Amino acid sequence: TSPSSIELSGRTYKTDEWFNVPSNVANATSRKLHLQKDHPIAITRQIIESKFPEATYKTYNTFDPVVSTFENFDSLGFPEDHPGRAKSDTYYINKETLLRTHTSAHELEIFKANASDGYLISADVYRRDEVDRTHYPVFHQMEGARVWDRTKVPNGDIAAAVWADLDKLPKHDIQVEDPNPPFHPERNPLQSEHHSPAEAEAIAAHLKRSLELVVVEIFSRAKAAAVKADPNFVDEPLKVRWVEAYFPFTSPSWELEVYYNGDWLECLGCGVSKQNILINAGVGSQAGWAFGLGLDRIAMLLFQIPDIRLFWSQDERFLSQFAGVSGDLGRLKRFVPFSKYPACYKDVSFWLRTSSAAGGNTRGANVHDFHENDVMEVVRSVAGDVVEDVRLVDEFTHPRTGRRSMCYRINYRSLERTLTNDETNGLHDEITKALVERLGVEIR
Ligand code: PHE
Incomplete structure (x- = not known):
């Protein structure tokens, strides 16, 4: 559920079903x-x-x-169907307003x-x-x-x-x-x-x-x-x-x-x-x-x-x-890295939500409304900057049912301190829960 309005750099904007700006991103605007x-x-x-x-x-x-879709796209001649306009690529405040x-x-x-x-x-x-x-x-x-x-x-x-x-x-x-x-x-x-x-x-x-x-x-x-x-x-x-x-x-x-x-x-x-x-x-x-x-x-x-x-x-x-x-x-000098804290990775595997296409002629052809950026966003919004990277390590389509499953490897490492086991486990559980709730996936 998204708020009905959001304040960014001192101005209030009405949100609608296009709204997809998580708070860590909204906070970065200042x-x-x-x-x-x-x-x-x-x-x-x-x-x-x-x-x-x-x-x-x-x-x-x-x-x-904060600019309009006109400023960001139309004024520059972006075609109506340009992929950059998609919600999966761009942060929208509402249908006509974006970052x-x-x-x-x-x-x-x-x-x-x-x-x-x-x-x-x-x-x-x-x-x-x-x-x-x-x-x-x-x-x-x-x-x-x-x-x-x-x-x-x-x-x-x-x-x-x-x-x-x-x-x-x-x-x-x-x-x-x-x-x-x-x-x-x-x-x-x-x-x-x-x-x-x-x-x-x-x-x-x-x-x-x-x-x-x-x-x-x-x-x-x-x-x-x-x-x-x-x-x-x-x-x-x-x-x-x-x-x-x-x-x-x-x-x-x-x-x-x-x-x-x-x-x-x-x-x-x-x-x-x-x-x-x-x-x-x-x-x-x-x-x-x-x-x-x-x-x-x-x-x-x-x-x-x-x-x-x-x-x-x-x-x-x-x-x-x-x-x-x-x-x-x-x-100007080169940056001297301070000590590198240990990394710890954990995998999460899930079946994508399917919405089988209507009609009887599409047996086995499931429609997956899935975009990888949505996984990235869930990870960032739960764990913030303590995740170093997220990589797809396995992908599988079931030969009979056509269901697709993905396995992502999340690499946890803070730049500022050593994470405890409890902390990484806790974050990973929270991410797993959020993936289910927000993307409708089924954990394997
Ligand atoms: N805006 C383009 C980008 O973000 C870069 C660009 C600017 C290209 C001006 C041409 C002229 O990729």
Whole structure:
């Protein structure tokens, strides 16, 4: 049973049958880690902001996390049936109101305000997701955009104006792979009604250089921190690559990946802004780019923070390690893990609830209204941050009845203390009970 209204950042919202925000997530809306002095998320934000000149890029860091479905989805051209809109992926307050899933929810309103040639928005964002050391239902994004106005550039020549601005950006010497053609007819078309190929290519080049400079900055600071921790530290030369991507609100679109520790890490999404958004914002004479990046993952890499839950810790052994860094980025050091407390895992196996489809022609074909994120949410809402990860270890469909069963392994470990046996047993029992009550499963 859900409350009929909820108060979030001082405002009261009516809830309805769409409401699915657990209290641990609702409480996180007041934390604002990206604004907390000397917090690694805030430090990471500051470092990235420093690569975008204030005279061009206006920063917005205090937008409210509660937005409308129009702002989060419709205004950006998300189709009606986009999976991101599902209750299994997104926290809804009511049918029309949700916790933003990305900072892009504010694009239209900022383009409308037309207050600057560029902007940066940093904010907390919310997504229902799995439980492990790199996922948390609340994380932080920075969105950036840059536009040029046809009516204001010399001779109305956007391409020339963009190349001139690109010329003023610093250069770097890292290796960049960019193997794909600039446009792909279906996946990544030129917005040919609005841009010439030359304009879109210039905008893309400015976008790519601007973001490569961010990566260079982050990784040179990460390297300096590594050398401080170990003077003999040697790393491989930095390598980045641009990979084609898809977003409903940019075309063409890319993701930027960085080669790090033997893996390609996805750092951000970006592209040439869809002209419809600018037209709807009343600034159709402008054209430009936008990007969105995840601050938490970058902060983990920068400080070598091994578990995303640490960001939410109020433990001085965590927070004190970053003291003074907001005011002097040169003091940035790697995080030194405090002792790792023992882990303890427990399995839970259950049959999914079935609602056999109507009609006689579906023998054996049971319909399971099950989403894994619901299990994750039950675990988080009962045990909070003492669960390190939840993994599916077995899945089985009965050959005759068609019933499906799942076995999840829950790994209990506090970052701050040793859990007692009684405590883990108690939590596991409570989780088991909650799975039955809330998801209608049958324990095996
Ligand atoms: N909002 C996108 C995401 O969360 C990232 C993005 C922002 C992509 C701006 C393109 C332009 O994945």
